[in-house]
Amino acid sequence: MKSITKIFSVLGVSLALGLSSCVGDLDLLPNDPNQLTANKFAENPSEYLMQVMMKCYSGMAISGQTGPDGSSDISGLDGGTSQYTRALYMLQEFTTDESKWIWPDAGVVDLVTNTWGNGNVNIFGTYSRLYVHIAICNDFLRLVNNLGDYGISPDAQLQATLEQYKLEARALRAMSYYWALDLFGNASFIDETQPAGTAPVQYSRRQLYDWLAGELETLVAAFPDTTPIYGRVGKDGVEALLARLYLNAEVYTDGQVSAWDKCSQHCANIIARHQGEGFRSQGLVPSYMYLFCGDNHEYMPGGGGVNEILWGIPYDSQAIQPYGGTMFLCAAGISNMTWADNDAIMTASDYGMSAQWGCMHATEQFADKFTAGDLRWSMWCKEAQGFSKENTGFSTFTDGYGVVKFTNLLKGNVTDPSQWNTTDNTKNWSTANGGIYDPVGGSAARAQNFPDTDLPLLRLADVYLMYTEANIMGGAGNANDALNYVNLVRARAGLQAWTQSDLTADNILDERCRELYWELTRRSDLVRHGKFSGSAYNWSWKSNEVNGAPFAETMDLFPIPQNVIAAQPEFNQNPGY
Numbered sequence: 001m002k003s004i005t006k007i008f009s010v011l012g013v014s015l016a017l018g019l020s021s022c023v024g025d026l027d028l029l030p031n032d033p034n035q036l037t038a039n040k041f042a043e044n045p046s047e048y049l050m051q052v053m054m055k056c057y058s059g060m061a062i063s064g065q066t067g068p069d070g071s072s073d074i075s076g077l078d079g080g081t082s083q084y085t086r087a088l089y090m091l092q093e094f095t096t097d098e099s100k101w102i103w104p105d106a107g108v109v110d111l112v113t114n115t116w117g118n119g120n121v122n123i124f125g126t127y128s129r130l131y132v133h134i135a136i137c138n139d140f141l142r143l144v145n146n147l148g149d150y151g152i153s154p155d156a157q158l159q160a161t162l163e164q165y166k167l168e169a170r171a172l173r174a175m176s177y178y179w180a181l182d183l184f185g186n187a188s189f190i191d192e193t194q195p196a197g198t199a200p201v202q203y204s205r206r207q208l209y210d211w212l213a214g215e216l217e218t219l220v221a222a223f224p225d226t227t228p229i230y231g232r233v234g235k236d237g238v239e240a241l242l243a244r245l246y247l248n249a250e251v252y253t254d255g256q257v258s259a260w261d262k263c264s265q266h267c268a269n270i271i272a273r274h275q276g277e278g279f280r281s282q283g284l285v286p287s288y289m290y291l292f293c294g295d296n297h298e299y300m301p302g303g304g305g306v307n308e309i310l311w312g313i314p315y316d317s318q319a320i321q322p323y324g325g326t327m328f329l330c331a332a333g334i335s336n337m338t339w340a341d342n343d344a345i346m347t348a349s350d351y352g353m354s355a356q357w358g359c360m361h362a363t364e365q366f367a368d369k370f371t372a373g374d375l376r377w378s379m380w381c382k383e384a385q386g387f388s389k390e391n392t393g394f395s396t397f398t399d400g401y402g403v404v405k406f407t408n409l410l411k412g413n414v415t416d417p418s419q420w421n422t423t424d425n426t427k428n429w430s431t432a433n434g435g436i437y438d439p440v441g442g443s444a445a446r447a448q449n450f451p452d453t454d455l456p457l458l459r460l461a462d463v464y465l466m467y468t469e470a471n472i473m474g475g476a477g478n479a480n481d482a483l484n485y486v487n488l489v490r491a492r493a494g495l496q497a498w499t500q501s502d503l504t505a506d507n508i509l510d511e512r513c514r515e516l517y518w519e520l521t522r523r524s525d526l527v528r529h530g531k532f533s534g535s536a537y538n539w540s541w542k543s544n545e546v547n548g549a550p551f552a553e554t555m556d557l558f559p560i561p562q563n564v565i566a567a568q569p570e571f572n573q574n575p576g577y
Helices: 038-043 045-061 084-092 108-112 121-145 156-184 205-222 235-247 260-272 288-292 325-331 460-474 479-492 505-516 522-528 562-567
Strands: 187-189 201-203 309-313 455-459
Touching (some): 045 084, 045 121, 045 156, 084 522, 121 156, 156 235, 235 260, 235 460, 260 460, 309 460, 455 460, 460 505
8 A cells, every 4th residue: 555645745735826827836835724824834734834835746756636527727638638748748658659649639639640830729738737746846946945034944853854955856856857958848937036026037958958957966965875755856857858958969059069978877876776676676666557557656756666667657546636747647548338339349347447448549550569479569459359550540549459568466486377367358468478466466356547657757667778779879987888778678678689780770669669659768769860840750630630751850859839938938849730
């Protein structure tokens, strides 16, 4: 059982956020006398500081303060669509070959078909979500730095706690600035040194990259080596984010900075801290699908098991219930279908869920990257279940393989495939991986509307692949280590080892796709390899063509939303928009 009170003790607390502008700043200390006043705050600063700190965390997990159908911290999008990671998913995954959303939701079709403009509501929603989160973190930092204004003089114990809180708030803010850099380039910037309500300035992409690199280097040096409390970020997560920043340095600086060596070194630092446990004693979880099931909290920082998930977001079927997060990732890819009614078969309860949306499937080109025996796609629904690989019908769920990666099932110790019902076609995955899930804990009896599954943001397997890519693309690190690391990832997936001749740019890009699909990496990876825009690589419905067609290179960046430009006309729009 998860200790949810230790994760987000503030999920229900009302902070009276004055969200008058998504590009301005926030003031987290409410003025409502029935809520938190300065006097009440001074009476028990430790309690209230923890509550405000947890809002920095919960801002990445949920949309607002009152549950999945309740309020949202931003306006213009419903609470489900505007949740932090779901908003990111729309831009990072819908726009690529990995994920096609078939419902005609406003603005979403434009993302799926690469036909968006600067008025797209979901692009504005993602931008707003990032900057609301940044503002929350800024306000927490202002509060901690100005406790004297409330007559508070922290003792040594409280001061030490506050210093750790500040590191975490800066790390959480850095994650949001990373996404602003990656998605929008020339983006708004403001930190805690400016008073609340100060209008942000626009940083160039290079300016934001330089600031973020310096901030993350400082945080990595300052973070303790100790294991963080479950649900919170520690040194591994921060350093993995820094490695990812350096992986994309040439993109973020328009070729002016190459940082393959820095990426490699930070990956090596993380790898060194994870030796001696897990798969082949290299820090990976023994089985791939364990990372995406209902009790994957064991693999989170502070979860008590093999810590492959370096930074993740906790979820709980009773206490943390957004329509984004892992709820979105579990429900969107499954449906209740029968042969008689649908010429296909799929059952939500086989994946530990009662909710089923049936609105997201794979493209043909994505499916073609996998081969028989790869455990990472072993739970997908394919021809045997009535699904086709081709995507000729844009709005037909079964026109495209049914991707199942995140489930609410429980991991188990079943090793005898004979314990499974192998005549049920919905369980095509059961014998393929030797019975990876407990057939009792993972049965219909467990089916829930919301999952307990936590959401990985950065994983050790990604670090191994980043090290390998830094060697392939920039000659950084050790070539033998690079080969061993990618083969470690492939071995866990049940695949044959590569040789040095297999270490190519195309191969590492495809391996990252197979290992990290639906984990918010794909668009960035394609851009880095020159295969997002243009004609180097096409996929179904790219540019709204059934077989795919090129789109302009300027769309490697999303537009600064027109609402932001209207509010601050001195901001420059990205080229092409």
